[in-house]
Amino acid sequence: MAERYLRYAVWLLVALSLAAGSFWGQLAEDSWYEIGLWAAALALADQIRVEAPSSARHAVSLAVAVAAIPSLSDAWSVAAVFAFGLAASRIIMGWIHGPIPGALSTFVRQAAGLAFLATIDLSLFALFDALAFEGSGAALVAVAVALVLWLFFDGLVRVYLEHGLGDMSIPFIIRLMWRDWPVVASLFGSGALFGAAYPILGWWSVPLSVVPYVFTHVAFSRYFGARRTYGQMIRALSRIAEIAGISDEGHADSTASLCLAIGLMAGMHPDELTELEYAALLHDIGRVSVSDPSLSLATHQSAELATLSAAIIGQASYLNGVAEIVANQYMPYRQPGQGSDPEVGVASRIVRVAAEYDRLIHERELRELDAIEVLHRGSAYDYDPEIVLMLREVVGA
Amino acid sequence: MPRIDLNRLFIGGLYALSGAAAIVWLAQVESFPLTLTWPVFAAAFVYFHWQSVEVNDRLLASPSVMVILTAAVVFGPGQAMLGTAVMAALGAINPADIRRRRIFQLFANFGQLVLSAVMGSWLVELTLPASIAPATMTTVALASAIGAVGYGVVNICLVIAGIRLALRRQNVWPWSGMARLIPSNLIMGFLGGLLGATMVLVGPVTLPLILVVFFVGHLSMDSYARLREAQLDTLAGFTKALEAKDPYTAGHTERVAYFSQLIGVEMGFKGADLERIRVAALIHDIGKLAIPSDLLRKQGRLTTDEYDLMQDHAHMVEEVLGEVEFLRPMLEIASGHHSHFDGAGYGGSGHTEGERPGIEARVLAVADAFDAMTSTRPYRKALTQKYALAELKDKAGTQFDPHCVEALEAALERTGEVYGSTVIESDEVARKIAERNVNFEAPAPEPLVAEDTSDGRTASRG
Numbered sequence: 001m002a003e004r005y006l007r008y009a010v011w012l013l014v015a016l017s018l019a020a021g022s023f024w025g026q027l028a029e030d031s032w033y034e035i036g037l038w039a040a041a042l043a044l045a046d047q048i049r050v051e052a053p054s055s056a057r058h059a060v061s062l063a064v065a066v067a068a069i070p071s072l073s074d075a076w077s078v079a080a081v082f083a084f085g086l087a088a089s090r091i092i093m094g095w096i097h098g099p100i101p102g103a104l105s106t107f108v109r110q111a112a113g114l115a116f117l118a119t120i121d122l123s124l125f126a127l128f129d130a131l132a133f134e135g136s137g138a139a140l141v142a143v144a145v146a147l148v149l150w151l152f153f154d155g156l157v158r159v160y161l162e163h164g165l166g167d168m169s170i171p172f173i174i175r176l177m178w179r180d181w182p183v184v185a186s187l188f189g190s191g192a193l194f195g196a197a198y199p200i201l202g203w204w205s206v207p208l209s210v211v212p213y214v215f216t217h218v219a220f221s222r223y224f225g226a227r228r229t230y231g232q233m234i235r236a237l238s239r240i241a242e243i244a245g246i247s248d249e250g251h252a253d254s255t256a257s258l259c260l261a262i263g264l265m266a267g268m269h270p271d272e273l274t275e276l277e278y279a280a281l282l283h284d285i286g287r288v289s290v291s292d293p294s295l296s297l298a299t300h301q302s303a304e305l306a307t308l309s310a311a312i313i314g315q316a317s318y319l320n321g322v323a324e325i326v327a328n329q330y331m332p333y334r335q336p337g338q339g340s341d342p343e344v345g346v347a348s349r350i351v352r353v354a355a356e357y358d359r360l361i362h363e364r365e366l367r368e369l370d371a372i373e374v375l376h377r378g379s380a381y382d383y384d385p386e387i388v389l390m391l392r393e394v395v396g397a
Numbered sequence: 398m399p400r401i402d403l404n405r406l407f408i409g410g411l412y413a414l415s416g417a418a419a420i421v422w423l424a425q426v427e428s429f430p431l432t433l434t435w436p437v438f439a440a441a442f443v444y445f446h447w448q449s450v451e452v453n454d455r456l457l458a459s460p461s462v463m464v465i466l467t468a469a470v471v472f473g474p475g476q477a478m479l480g481t482a483v484m485a486a487l488g489a490i491n492p493a494d495i496r497r498r499r500i501f502q503l504f505a506n507f508g509q510l511v512l513s514a515v516m517g518s519w520l521v522e523l524t525l526p527a528s529i530a531p532a533t534m535t536t537v538a539l540a541s542a543i544g545a546v547g548y549g550v551v552n553i554c555l556v557i558a559g560i561r562l563a564l565r566r567q568n569v570w571p572w573s574g575m576a577r578l579i580p581s582n583l584i585m586g587f588l589g590g591l592l593g594a595t596m597v598l599v600g601p602v603t604l605p606l607i608l609v610v611f612f613v614g615h616l617s618m619d620s621y622a623r624l625r626e627a628q629l630d631t632l633a634g635f636t637k638a639l640e641a642k643d644p645y646t647a648g649h650t651e652r653v654a655y656f657s658q659l660i661g662v663e664m665g666f667k668g669a670d671l672e673r674i675r676v677a678a679l680i681h682d683i684g685k686l687a688i689p690s691d692l693l694r695k696q697g698r699l700t701t702d703e704y705d706l707m708q709d710h711a712h713m714v715e716e717v718l719g720e721v722e723f724l725r726p727m728l729e730i731a732s733g734h735h736s737h738f739d740g741a742g743y744g745g746s747g748h749t750e751g752e753r754p755g756i757e758a759r760v761l762a763v764a765d766a767f768d769a770m771t772s773t774r775p776y777r778k779a780l781t782q783k784y785a786l787a788e789l790k791d792k793a794g795t796q797f798d799p800h801c802v803e804a805l806e807a808a809l810e811r812t813g814e815v816y817g818s819t820v821i822e823s824d825e826v827a828r829k830i831a832e833r834n835v836n837f838e839a840p841a842p843e844p845l846v847a848e849d850t851s852d853g854r855t856a857s858r859g
Contacts, residue, residue: 136602143606182613189609196602197595204534208591211584212607215460216614223621229723230628236718237635243716244687288686289638315634318627 035080038068042085043092050187050217051224052180054270056158058187061085063213065114066146066191069121070139071198078122082114109157116153120146143192151184152177168267175269186216231274238281246287251358256280258354261394262387266346276347279325283351285309306330325351332381340384349384353391356383368395402501408563409501412508412555416489419515420482427479430472434601438468439484441608446488446510448619460611461488462517462548462582463589466541467604469518470593474525477518485514501563509555517548521590529597538590545586549578628723632679639686643693645774646682652772652816654678656764656805659812663804664760674757677730681761684713711735712745733758734765737796759798763789763805766797771817782809782817 046061065082072078090107093100124142128134133141155177163176190213197205238256241247259280263273286308310327313319328348334340353375360371372392379385445461468484469477489507494500524540526533595603636650657678661671685693688710692703699707715728733747736754747758754762770785780788786806793799809816 136600139602140605182616186610186613189606189613193603193606193610196606197599200599201531201534201595204531204591204595207588208595208603208607211588212610212614216610216617219614219617219621223617223624226621226624226628226723229721230624230631232721233628233631233718233724236721237631240635240683240686240717243713244689285638288635289641312634312638313631315637316627316630318623319631 034072035077035084038064038072038081039084039088042068042081043088046085046089047092047096048217050183050220052183052220054155054158054176054179056180058180058183059110060187060213060217061089061110062113062117062184063187063191063194063209065117066121066143066188067194067198067209069118070125070142070195075118075122078118082111082118086111086114109161112157113150113154117146117150120149139192139196143188147185147188150188151181154184155180172267172269179270183220186213186220190216234278234281238285241285241287244288246290247284248359248363251355251362252281252283254362255283255351255355255358258358258391258394259350262350262354262390263347265390265394266350266387268346272347275321275325276350278319278322279329279347280351280354282313282322283309283326283329283355285312288312303330324348329355333384334381336381346387349387353383353387357391357395402563405501405563408559409504412559413504414508416482416486416508416511419511420479420486423479423482423515427475427477429483430476430480434471434596434604435468435480435484437604437608438464438471438480439487442468442484443488445611445615447491447493448615460585460615462545463585463592463611465514465517465548466521466545466586466589467593467596469521469544470525470529470537470541470590471596472518474522477522478515481514481518482511485510505555505559505563509552509559512555513548513552516551517544517586520544520547529594531598534591534594537594538587541590541593542583542586545582545589546579548586549582553578629676629679632676632683635683635686636679639682643685645772646685649768649772650679650682652768653681653761653764656767657760659808660760660764660801660804663808663811664800666760670757673727674730674760676724677727677734677757678761678764680714680718680724680727681731681734681765682710682714683717683731684710684715687713687717708735708743711743711748715745730755730757730761734761736762738762738793738798739795742796756798760801760804763797763801767805767816779817782815785817 042061042064045064046059048060049057050060052058064085068081069078072081086107090103093103121142124145128138128142152174156173159173159176168176190209193212194205194209197208201208235253238252242249242252256277259276260273263276268276284305286305289308289312290305306327306329310323313326314323325345325347328344329351331341331344331348333344333349333352356378357371357375360366360374361368364371366374372388372395375383375388375391376385379388442461442464445459445464449459449461465481465484468481472480486507489503489510491503491506494503494506521540521544524536524543526536526540529537592603592607633650640647640649654675657674658671661674666674688706692699692706695703711734712732714731718724718728728745729747731747732745733754734744736742736744736748736758738753738759740749740751740753742748744754744758747754753759767785767789770780770788771782773779786802786809789797789802789805790799793802
């Protein structure tokens with residue numbers, strides 16, 4: 001509760017300091033007042049974070065930075081605002097949360113991001129000046145170019161730190177970098193709106209840019225909150241069969257973690273990984289609808305069980321992809337005399353291999369290498385040998 | 398070929414004609430804003446209008462209202478009404494209506510949107526200051542806020558009147574519901590005025606910037622709404638699985654959800670509270686998935702052990718779904734659906750021996766028992782609605798909350814729907830018929846649950 005009020009207070013302070021900044025800013029260009037107020041706004045907005053699809057938490061200070069750059073008269077002022085703002089933000093954070101692990105590296109990353117943004121913006125303004133390109137069009141082009149470049153810069157840093165760039169293809173890296181565009185675009189849009197309106201409208205630009213952003217911010221936090229609880233729900237539902245005693249304890253969970261590890265190795269996109277995880281968790285949920293419990297334990301893997309599971313999952317159209325993975329999971333990855341079956345996707349093959357491996361280890365109590373051996377022997381039709389190799393690497397056998 | 402309803406055709410036609418007449422008249426008295434911004438406004442309005450997100454939330458008015466008001470401020474007197482009326486007309490031509498051949502909707506929406514837009518813009522034209530300058534921003538924003546309220550009031554009045562007249566449904570939307578829309582319309586209108594003034598003073602660059610922010614917010618809201626729906630669909634998938642396991646409960650969950658809604662509405666529950674009861678009803682039997690099917694289907698007398706195991710389903714729901722944050726308030730309700738008004742019964746956290754369960758659990762208990770009695774079970778055939786209601790009333794004050802029972806009766810009377818068997822009046826008759834009927838899949842002469850019959854409680858296993 002207290003945390004919530006603190007957050008409201010921070011919002012209020014950001015709005016007030018923006019208002020004060022625009023008021024004082026009209027008195028003297030780049031006075032220390034102004035620099036101090038922009039820095040304060042930056043520091044306070046930095047306390048508010050918004051979750052993004054990549055699960056990075058972007059700081060709202062980005063919007064303040066976008067607004068500040070065109071409002072300040074030279075690069076030195078911009079540098080001063082960013083430096084003071086970020087430093088003050090760290091002091092406030094330390095004061096609120098105590099020491100944060102990895103604070104220095106996030107600080108450096110954020111400072112680099114802001115410096116990159118300032119460089120693009122200031123060079124674009126200089127370029128447009130030289131070309132005598134001004135007005136609405138110039139402002140819009142500047143925002144759009146800065147947005148795209150910043151998105152790629154920050155995305156590249158994020159992807160590099162999280163995954164390393166290793167053997168990922170360039171289109172795949174671009175897909176990863178592009179993931180956070182909605183969040184970043186709303187921050188840039190709000191900041192640029194403030195920056196454009198503030199010289200003429202003064203404090204009116206505060207509600208103009210803050211209210212739409214608040215709407216969007218609320219929408220984001222609702223969405224990501226719902227996404228989290230959805231994941232919780234899937235995990236909870238996946239345990240029904242275990243609670244009922246018709247499925248082996250922990251089978252769904254350990255299959256899911258194996259699948260995630262293999263999926264990462266196979267270079268799957270984070271969204272595909274989520275689907276893969278759900279499919280692994282629910283791959284034999286069909287057991288709960290089998291009326292005879294002895295039957296449901298016996299049919300540990302069968303086409304029928306896959307169909308039953310897919311039918312339960314498919315009730316939610318949102319999970320159509322997951323239902324398809326589960327339905328195809330029992331299909332042989334190739335037929336005799338034919339090549340690999342394109343109908344059976346990578347995710348289905350991974351679930352098949354991981355689920356069988358987990359069963360061999362826990363139900364038949366085989367040693368890791370023996371279990372892998374069984375899978376190798378079944379590689380003609382049932383278990384995709386490439387996936388089996390990846391599994392072998394994952395379990396270190 | 399769907400049956401043509403003359404009444405609906407007449408109302409739809411009247412709305413559409415009024416809208417068209419307004420545009421024709423405005424074309425005489427105003428000039429059309431032939432600017433590059435008009436198509437941008439029109440596109441934004443059409444997008445936000447077609448993609449309206451339905452979230453049970455009073456905070457979020459559709460940004461389409463804002464777009465209309467911004468346009469009205471930018472076009473100003475002499476152009477605002479005609480400019481926004483044509484935008485609204487475009488917004489009314491919704492491809493989803495055309496695809497599903499909903500001619501009435503199409504006609505009615507056309508009139509309703511055009512007249513609302515004209516009202517909103519007219520109010521803006523009346524109250525807008527002579528010149529837009531930083532000094533007159535307050536007046537502009539206020540003018541626009543007034544316009545937005547006018548837009549909202551006309552819009553909702555026409556919707557309610559249209560539905561009441563055309564569909565002859567009285568309880569469609571309480572008039573008091575309108576008050577809820579005013580604050581969000583005020584905010585959107587205020588913002589629309591600000592944006593309009595900013596566009597005039599700063600330049601058109603501000604429009605795409607603010608639209609991007611709203612567009613992204615709108616996308617997220619849409620995904621949020623879809624995810625919420627997906628959560629319920631996923632739970633429904635598991636309910637279906639339960640029905641596959643125990644065919645006697647086919648449709649039970651959905652009917653219990655429906656009856657709880659009937660009772661809840663009758664008792665004055667609204668919005669999120671009503672939604673909570675509905676979700677609790679959807680999950681109230683999920684715990685049964687963890688109960689062996691042969692027990693669920695057992696036709697004869699249950700042993701004490703079996704009875705205990707059967708009772709587990711009420712708190713099993715908490716064991717299964719306890720870690721899902723958003724379901725927590727619903728779990729307490731669901732786990733109390735076998736808790737009695739006088740504190741007897743059984744259940745999970747929603748049940749405390751000797752204490753009255755929460756009101757939502759009491760609603761759910763009545764809905765659950767009513768459906769259990771009016772549908773066929775392994776141990777007996779369906780009873781009549783009359784008998785079921787009499788039984789509920791008989792146990793009101795001990796097993797059931799009398800207010801909930803009254804509410805159910807009143808609601809059933811209002812809807813005029815009848816549930817249950819048409820002939821079987823009592824449990825005893827039902828049992829006798831069941832015994833004789835060879836075709837009946839589950840000839841179960843035994844009373845429901847051995848322990849429960851001694852004190853004459855209307856127990857149901859589901």
